[in-house]
Amino acid sequence: xxxxxxxxxxxxxxxxxxxxxxxxxxxxxxxxxxxxxxxxxxxxxxxxxxxxxxxxxxxxxxxxxxxxxxxxxxxxxxxxxxxxxxxxxxxxxxxxxxxxxxxxxxxxxxxxxxxxxxxxxxxxxxxxxxxxxxxxxxxxxxxxxxxxxxxxxxxxxxxxxxxxxxxxxxxxxxxxxxxxxxxxxxxxxxxxxxxxxxxxxxxxxxxxxxxxxxxxxxxxxxxxxxxxxxxxxxxxxxxxxxxxxxxxxxxxxxxxxxxxxxxxxxxxxxxxxxxxxxxxxxxxxxxxxxxxxxxxxxxxxxxxxxxxxxxxxxxxxxxxxxxxxxxxxxxxxxxxxxxxxxxxxxxxxxxxxxxxxxxxxxxxxxxxxxxxxxxxxxxxxxxxxxxxxxxxxxxxxxxxxxxxxxxxxxxxxxxxxxxxxxxxxxxxxxxxxxxxxxxxxxxxxxxxxxxxxxx
Ligand SMILES: Nc1nc2c(ncn2[C@@H]2O[C@H](COP(=O)(O)OP(=O)(O)OP(=O)(O)O)[C@@H](O)[C@H]2O)c(=O)[nH]1
Ligand SMILES: [Mg+2]
Numbered sequence: 001x002x003x004x005x006x007x008x009x010x011x012x013x014x015x016x017x018x019x020x021x022x023x024x025x026x027x028x029x030x031x032x033x034x035x036x037x038x039x040x041x042x043x044x045x046x047x048x049x050x051x052x053x054x055x056x057x058x059x060x061x062x063x064x065x066x067x068x069x070x071x072x073x074x075x076x077x078x079x080x081x082x083x084x085x086x087x088x089x090x091x092x093x094x095x096x097x098x099x100x101x102x103x104x105x106x107x108x109x110x111x112x113x114x115x116x117x118x119x120x121x122x123x124x125x126x127x128x129x130x131x132x133x134x135x136x137x138x139x140x141x142x143x144x145x146x147x148x149x150x151x152x153x154x155x156x157x158x159x160x161x162x163x164x165x166x167x168x169x170x171x172x173x174x175x176x177x178x179x180x181x182x183x184x185x186x187x188x189x190x191x192x193x194x195x196x197x198x199x200x201x202x203x204x205x206x207x208x209x210x211x212x213x214x215x216x217x218x219x220x221x222x223x224x225x226x227x228x229x230x231x232x233x234x235x236x237x238x239x240x241x242x243x244x245x246x247x248x249x250x251x252x253x254x255x256x257x258x259x260x261x262x263x264x265x266x267x268x269x270x271x272x273x274x275x276x277x278x279x280x281x282x283x284x285x286x287x288x289x290x291x292x293x294x295x296x297x298x299x300x301x302x303x304x305x306x307x308x309x310x311x312x313x314x315x316x317x318x319x320x321x322x323x324x325x326x327x328x329x330x331x332x333x334x335x336x337x338x339x340x341x342x343x344x345x346x347x348x349x350x351x352x353x354x355x356x357x358x359x360x361x362x363x364x365x366x367x368x369x370x371x372x373x374x375x376x377x378x379x380x381x382x383x384x385x386x387x388x389x390x391x392x393x394x395x396x397x398x399x400x401x402x403x404x405x406x407x408x409x410x411x412x413x414x415x416x417x418x419x420x421x422x423x424x425x426x427x428x429x430x431x432x433x434x435x436x437x438x439x440x441x442x443x444x445x446x447x448x449x450x451x452x453x454x455x
Contacts, residue, residue, distance in 0.1 A: 004026060004027045005026055005027075005108055006024060006025065006026030006027060006028040006029050006032060006106065006107045006108065007024070007025055007026055007107060007108050007109070007110035007111075007114055007115070007118075008022065008023065008024045008025075008032075008099055008102035008103060008107035008108070008109065008110060009022070009023060009099065009109065009110035009114075009115070009453045009454035010022050010095045010096070010098075010099050010453070010454055011023050011115075011454030011455060012090070012095070012454070013452075014092055015092065016090055016091060016092070017090030018089075018090050019087050019088070019089065019090050020087070020088050020089070020090045020091070020094065020095035021085060021086070021087050021088075021454075022085075022086040022088065022095055022098045022099055022102065023083065023084070023085055023086075023110075023115060023454060024083070024084040024086075024102055024107055025077070025078075025079040025081050025082070025083045025084075025110075025115055025118060026081050026082065026107070027081070027082065028082075028106055028107070029081065029082040029083055029084045029107075030043055030044050030071055030073075030082050030084060031044070031106075032084070032102055032105045032106050032107050033069065033071070033084045033086075035105040035106070036056060036057075036098075036101045036102060036104075036105050037054050037055075037056060037057075037069070038057055041054060043069060043071050043084060044071075046069075046070075046071045047071075048071055048072055048073045048076065049070055049071075049072055049076075050070065050071075051068050051069070051070045052068065052069050052070070053066065053067075053068055054066070054067055054068075054069050055067075056086070056088070056098060056101065057101075058097060058100075058101060059101065059104055064088075064094060064097045064098060064101065065088045065089055065094045065097075065098065066089075067086050067087060067088045067098070068086075068087040069084065069085070069086050069087075070084070070085050071083075071084055072084070072085070075122070075124075078115065078119055078124070079115050079118040079119050079122065079124070080118065080119055080121075080122030080123065080124045081118060081122065086098060109453075110453055110454065111448075111449075111453070112448065112449055112451045112452055112453045112455075113134075113448030113449065113451025113452070113453075113455055114448065114451075114453075115454065115455055116130050116133050116448065116451060116455055117130070117448040120436060125152075125154075126154065126157040126435040126436055126437075127434065127435050127436030128151055128154075128156045128157045128160065128393070128434060128435055129151065129152050129153075129154055129157060130436075130448070131151070131390060131392075132148050132149070132151035132152035132156075133152065133451070133455065134451055135147070135148035135151065135217075135218060135390075136148040136149065136152060137452070137455070138218070139217075140220070140262055140264065140269045141217075141264045141267045141268065141269050142267050143217060143267035143268065144217040144218065144267075144269060146386055147214075147217050147386050147387070147388050150386040150387065151387070155386065155387055156207075156387050156389065156393075156434075157435050159203070159207065159387065160207075160431060160434045160435050161435065162203070163200060163203050163204060163400075163431050164428065164431050164432060164435075164437075166196065166199070166200050166203075167200060167424060167427055167428045167431060168428065169196075170193065170196055170197060170200070170424055171421060171424045171425065171428065173189075173193065174193070174417045174420050174421045174424065175417070175421060177189075177417045178416075178417040178418055178421065190411070193411060194408070194411060194412075197404060197407060197408055197411065198408070200404060200427075201401065201404045201405070201408070204397050204400055204401045204404065204431070205401065207387070207389055207393070207397055208389070208394060208397050208398065208401065210387055210388045210389050211388075211389050211390075211391070211393075211394040212380065212381055213380075213381065213388040214388035214389045214390050214391075214393075214394075215390075215391070216268065216269070216301075216376075216381050216388075217269070217388050218390060219269075219271070220262050220268075220269035220270055220271035221268060221269070221270050221271065221301045221302060221376055221381055222271050222273065222299060222300050222301045222302070223270050223271065223272050223273065223300065223301065223302040223303070223304055223372065224273045224275060224293075224296050224297055224300040224302070224303050224304065225237060225272060225273060225274050225275060225304045225306060226275050226278065226293055226296075226297060226303060226304070226305060226306070227277065227278065227305055227306040227307050227314075228277055228278055228279060228307060228308070228311075228314040228316075229252035229253050229254075229277030229278070229279045230250060230251075230252045230254075230277065230308060230311070231277065231306045231307050231308045231311075231339055232248075232306060232308060232339035232340060232359045233255065233274050233275065233277065233306055234246040234247065234248045234254065234255050234259075234274050235248050235339070235359035235360070236274075236304065236306060236337070236339065236357075236359050237259070237261065237272055237274040238359070239359045239362065239365060240263050240270075240272060240365075240369075241261050241263055241272070242263075245259070245261055246259055246274055252277065252279065253276070253277060253279070253281065253283070253286050254277075255274055255275065255276050255277065255289070256276050256285055256286060256288075256289040257276065257289055257292065258273050258274065258275050258276070258289075258292050258293065258296055259273070259274045260272065260273050260274075261274075265369055265372060265373055266373060268373065268376060268381075270372065273296050273300075275289075275292065275293035275296060276289030276290050276292065276293050277290075278290060278293065278314075278316065300333065301333065301376070301379065301381060302333055302334075302335070302372065302375055302376065302379075303333055303334045303335070304335050304337060304372075305334055305335065305336050305337065306337045306338075306339050307336075307337070307338055307339065307349075307354075308338075308339055308340050309338035309339065309340055309341065309343070309345045309346060309349050309356065310340045310343040310344060310345070310346060311346060312346055312348050313346070313348035313349060313352075332375060332378050332379065333375070333379070335355060335368070335371055335372065335375060336353075336354040336355065337354060337355050337356075337357055337368065338352065338354045338355070338356045338357070339357055339358065339359055340358060340359075340360070341356040341357055341358040341361075341363050341364060342358040342360055342361050342363065355367060355368055355371060392434075393434050396430045396431065396433040396434045397430070397431070397434065399426070399427075399430040400426075400427045400430035400431045401427075403423045403424070403426040403427035403430060404423070404424075404427045406423040407420050407423035407424050407427065410423060
């Protein structure tokens with residue numbers, strides 16, 4: 001990959017706004033800025049990081065906009081290269097024209113995430129920090145934000161480097177025993193190797209254990225609201241969201257498709273899914289909706305099973321599972337809710353253990369929220385630690401753990417050092433992939449393609 005060609009992009013989202021930002025990065029960034037600004041003021045003469053007020057003209061000599069420009073010289077810039085930032089007025093056309101002028105003057109349109117990719121390639125950050133940039137952009141709750149900022153500061157990278165260092169030291173020790181076979185591995189040294197390897201293994205396992213929390217922080221807990229038609233599923237979604245997102249009506253079968261919205265419960269993002277009500281239906285459309293409900297239940301972290309306490313108990317409550325239901329912990333992933341507590345209770349529900357709420361009056365909602373959080377905590381999904389790995393990290397660390405286990409077995413079986421070294425080397429590589437220190441080419445694309453253009 002050549003890092004020297006000069007890229008440009010609009011870094012702010014499309015649409016109207018007070019300000020838009022156009023960035024240029026690469027060897028010719030400052031030269032290109034000189035070309036698009038006329039007059040005596042040349043960006044190449046500007047001091048680094050000082051903002052200048054300028055007018056920018058199109059190739060046809062038409063005034064495009066009045067802008068604020070700053071030059072950031074290598075290596076003290078986000079990308080580590082020469083970087084020019086142009087803040088213009090936030091119309092779509094203005095920023096597009098400025099970008100056009102940059103491209104006309106010799107820059108190339110940047111790919112998604114290419115600015116951050118360059119920052120990584122130029123050693124400004126490790127791969128976990130680059131990924132934290134996306135997490136930061138996408139964070140929806142304070143907890144997710146905190147986790148992303150800590151990763152951006154390099155906390156995860158630091159832990160990974162520590163593990164790598166220990167693996168390197170272990171490898172050195174094993175290699176020494178291979179190079180000087182006559183000395184072999186002394187029994188007490190052997191013992192020490194075991195202990196060190198176990199410690200590395202424990203550290204990798206501890207990081208792997210944060211994967212679920214990482215998924216929750218990045219994607220949210222998946223909570224599916226389901227139950228018979230007219231139970232108040234859509235009303236519950238609206239109530240938890242705090243506004244009328246979904247159509248509610250007393251017609252059975254109002255909701256036909258699954259509808260997803262995210263709420264923030266004490267810092268934990270909850271992806272709530274409203275579903276088509278369960279009933280025997282003749283309609284093809286509704287049957288398709290019910291099939292979707294069933295599918296979404298398979299991927300739920302938590303199921304909110306809601307029923308209308310004013311109506312007779314639906315048949316599915318009499319299934320074996322529910323006759324065994326004692327209202328406490330029979331299924332940790334399911335909360336049974338009786339809605340419409342403002343209306344009289346049908347005799348079918350007499351002494352039925354469930355949380356009673358009213359989506360109309362709000363009665364029982366605080367208890368429901370606490371119950372949701374308690375279930376999440378039970379499943380260890382509540383993010384407590386700021387470090388939380390993503391799916392890519394998990395894949396690398398799982399491989400590293402397997403290699404460590406193989407090394408451990410080889411060591412235990414008294415195999416020669418070469419075997420142990422091969423496994424440790426594989427573990428080292430897998431751990432290195434997390435921060436991007438080995439064979440990075442193939443993983444870069446998958447990481448940076450998730451970014452927006454201009455970042
Ligand atoms: N009295 C009372 N009515 C409620 C309550 N919650 C919902 N309703 C009413 O019950 C009816 C059905 O509510 P929805 O939220 O549309 O029910 P749903 O489960 O989404 O129904 P489908 O989409 O048809 O499966 C509506 O007329 C709501 O106004 C409640 O707590 N008390
Ligand atoms: Mg509905």
